[in-house]
Amino acid sequence: MIEHPSRLAHLRSHTRAAHASIETVPCLARLMAPDLTRAAYTRILVGMLAFHAAVEPIIAEALEPLPEARMLLDGHQQRALRDDIAFLGAAPERLRPDVPALPNLTSALGALYVVEGSNLGGRVIARRVAAILSVAPGEGGSFCG
Helix, strand or coil, rough: CCCCCCHHHHHHHHHHHHHHHHHHHHHHHHHCCCCCCCCHHHHHHHHHHHHHHHHHHHHHCCHHHHHHHCCCCCHHHHHHHHHHHHHHHCCCCCCCCCCCCCCCCCHHHHHHHHHHHHHCCCCHHHHHHHHHCCCCEEEEEECCC
16 A cells, blocks of 8 residues: 555654654664763663563454454564664563553554654664664664564
8 A cells, every 4th residue: 555645744744753762762762872882772672672562462363353464573673673782692580661551442542653763763763873882783782663
């Protein structure tokens, strides 16, 4: 299906402020810093894994009526994060942030959009992280790649 350009422009317009605010989150901004270290990068990945491990089951439960949407939550992001963390010589933490239940299907679809969108944003970040830390898919850069 080809997306109508005005829909894409509308989506970008309505998510611009949210994307700008995400870029100010300290750990995410740290990913783009020229002095990023492997230790800092690894801590960020551990935090991202904790987030995905907590939020994905909540989204999946709320998407019960839409099995085709639930298929997007196949665990690929968590597997990539675990692989990266292991490659970098660390272990994931067992702590999980508290995530509230999603009140309706619309909220669940919005949350799915954000989680899957992080994959796309990760591609932009990946080029920067790869240049700074020399990581690549299978070598500490699977999540971002």
